[in-house]
Amino acid sequence: MQSKSLDGLFQELLENEPIFKNKEVLRHSYTPDSLVHRDDQINSLASILVSALRGDTPSNILIYGKTGTGKTAVTRHVGIELERKGESLGLSCKVVYLNCEVIDTQYRLLANLTRQFGEDVPMTGWPTDQVFFKFKETIDNERQVVIIILDEIDKLIKKGDDVLYNLSRINTDLENAKVSMIGVSNDLKFTEFLDPRVKSSLGEEEIIFPPYDADQISDILHERAQIAYKPDALDEMVIPLCAAFAAQEHGDARRALDLLRVAGEIAERENKSHVEEQHVKGAQEKIEVDRVIEVVRTLPTQSKLALYSVMLLRNNGYKNVTTGEVYNVYRQLCLQVDMDILTQRRVTDLMSELDMLGIVNAVVVSKGRYGRTKEIVLSVPINSTKKVLFEDYRLKPLEFFKPVLTTQLHL
DNA sequence: TGTCCACAGGAATGGGAGGGAG
């Protein structure tokens, strides 16, 4: 890196032709006007929901599809159209969107729903059934069709499906309003854990969003690139490459758009006038590293300690480590930094969480005579992760700490 | 062939934080 005078620094950046015309189009918060390759899904969704415009209750719908297959975009798009059409027909038709990843308990869900209808419910403090009653009362004030979109509904199930059961039976208690639900899930088999009664009521209709293939992703990217980039800003191979990378990730269009955007940002930073193949490769790498760093940074301290234990063991020649070994080292780290030592039971849970976040890879293996354990392999780059860990002042004392490894390597 | 290791992971419980209502 060469230093420049401040003057020159900005001058150079300004003189350079920008590659982007409108970068916002490439972010996922942007909902496009037309959704390519999703006509079938839009039509089936609309044909089910149309009964709302006749004043009937539409069937409940379950929508499946992996991340970045356009589920949310399509659902919201159709929802907006429905509300608009209802308005012009003089019908009260309200579409409510909730993301269960953020709102992940029965209470919060009901409170949030009620608030969307203009009634205030405190963050906490009420018994849940009171909130439910309040919700029913609120919507029943008016003759209307209410459509509740529950995005990432699978997150809700893990905490018990009482809400869904209650919501699916709500119509029997209502005089004026009618409620129907759309559940959106990226877990194809989440209904297995569902109460059979809820399952049959919620899944009256099902719509599946298949992953995009590389060609379809290319089409999507072409469409957006026209708005996002200046003409001729992209090398010929850029879009196909983004599409190919994203197709490997189960056809994730969101990922493809990220790649296209980040590749452009990298090119811009290098003062290039257009985006080249190598920028896409750089983008692929950067996205992954950024994700990991962000996740590790926001980990609770105890999890950081557990993760650092795995890293220390790896540095000492262990390729894959077991829970017992990790716990051993973890205890020493806790003493060193004066933190409470959690039980092994808790630490196994922490490891499972790290596994789910993709920071480690944990597989249960049986070693016969030598018991049954989890083999944990680090799946993040060790140096950059370490740097992030030591940003936490509580881990500072560990920087040069060497744990005593009591267990032997067998095999 | 049965044993038995070294844990996995479910269930119940506790306790504290955050926040009502009265």
Next chain:
DNA sequence: CTCCCTCCCATTCCTGTGGACA
């Protein structure tokens, strides 16, 4: 203030288990 909610983390106690080895 007290009494009650919910939510989350953590502990305790527990039952379950794949397969190398005796």
